[in-house]
Amino acid sequence: MGCRQIVGCCAGAVGRACGVPRGALARPLAYVAAAMILFGLVNGFALFEIGLAGDRRSGMIMSGAIQLTRYSTAIAGVGVLVALISIIIPALTLALTFSVLARLTSVPRENRRFRPALAAAWKLTRHLRLWSMLDVYLLGAVVAYNRLKRLADVVIGAGGYALAAFVFIQVLLEQSLGRQRVWRAIGDPAQYAPNPGEPWILCLDCELVTVAPAIGSDGRRRCPRCGSRLVPRRSGSLATTAAFTLRKESSTSSGSRSDGCIRREPARHAWRYGHRRKASGA
Numbered sequence: 001m002g003c004r005q006i007v008g009c010c011a012g013a014v015g016r017a018c019g020v021p022r023g024a025l026a027r028p029l030a031y032v033a034a035a036m037i038l039f040g041l042v043n044g045f046a047l048f049e050i051g052l053a054g055d056r057r058s059g060m061i062m063s064g065a066i067q068l069t070r071y072s073t074a075i076a077g078v079g080v081l082v083a084l085i086s087i088i089i090p091a092l093t094l095a096l097t098f099s100v101l102a103r104l105t106s107v108p109r110e111n112r113r114f115r116p117a118l119a120a121a122w123k124l125t126r127h128l129r130l131w132s133m134l135d136v137y138l139l140g141a142v143v144a145y146n147r148l149k150r151l152a153d154v155v156i157g158a159g160g161y162a163l164a165a166f167v168f169i170q171v172l173l174e175q176s177l178g179r180q181r182v183w184r185a186i187g188d189p190a191q192y193a194p195n196p197g198e199p200w201i202l203c204l205d206c207e208l209v210t211v212a213p214a215i216g217s218d219g220r221r222r223c224p225r226c227g228s229r230l231v232p233r234r235s236g237s238l239a240t241t242a243a244f245t246l247r248k249e250s251s252t253s254s255g256s257r258s259d260g261c262i263r264r265e266p267a268r269h270a271w272r273y274g275h276r277r278k279a280s281g282a
Helices: 002-017 026-044 061-069 073-106 115-129 134-148 158-177 181-186 237-281
Strands: 048-052 055-059 153-156 200-202 209-211
Touching (some): 026 061, 026 073, 026 158, 061 073, 073 115, 073 134, 134 153, 134 158, 158 181
Antiparallel strands (some): 048 055, 048 153, 200 209
């Protein structure tokens, strides 16, 4: 009861103090627009220009994925994966981010007509962002450049510089958005905050602390802000987890002691066998 009162009061206070002011999403929106322009440059220009024995070739992100798909089935799957994490998923992530931020900036807060669609789009964006790996691609490009320049004449193209700038802008975008700014713009957590003494539940997608809603027609509880499924913590889950952890540690330690006994046993028998042979030989 006391914990619920504290959490409920804190959730309400945080929601009222951390409301998103008008125009707070203008800078992230500008970052997204710049990232979209840089993303077009990354896919439109070559990353490297390689010259060897009079032959010069250029490499692009798309050309690398296409070349991988021309090999066997296993390597072709790698090419499809490269195309997904470096072209398709980043493009979808940027498009969804721009559309959500533009809608939140242009539509007044009193208009709640598009809130469910914006929540679903932003939730999908956060899930896709985990698979947008152009930063990993940049790291691989740096390693490839350091290796290739020892064997051939390598010149960084416009796409390479655009890729570095894109990753930098993406870092600025993530830092400016934070974890809760867009969610607070979609739905103010103060209106969902539980009163002291009311049962509460945490949404794992939008991190909203809200009053435990009633079970819907599908037999599940749904978050009032993002619509995700709410799963209450099972009673005694912490004690069960601690018991399994202690059981695992005890079995591991007993197993290591038994292994030590098994390893020492042949050595002891070998010593006895050698001692008997020496005695019989004498």
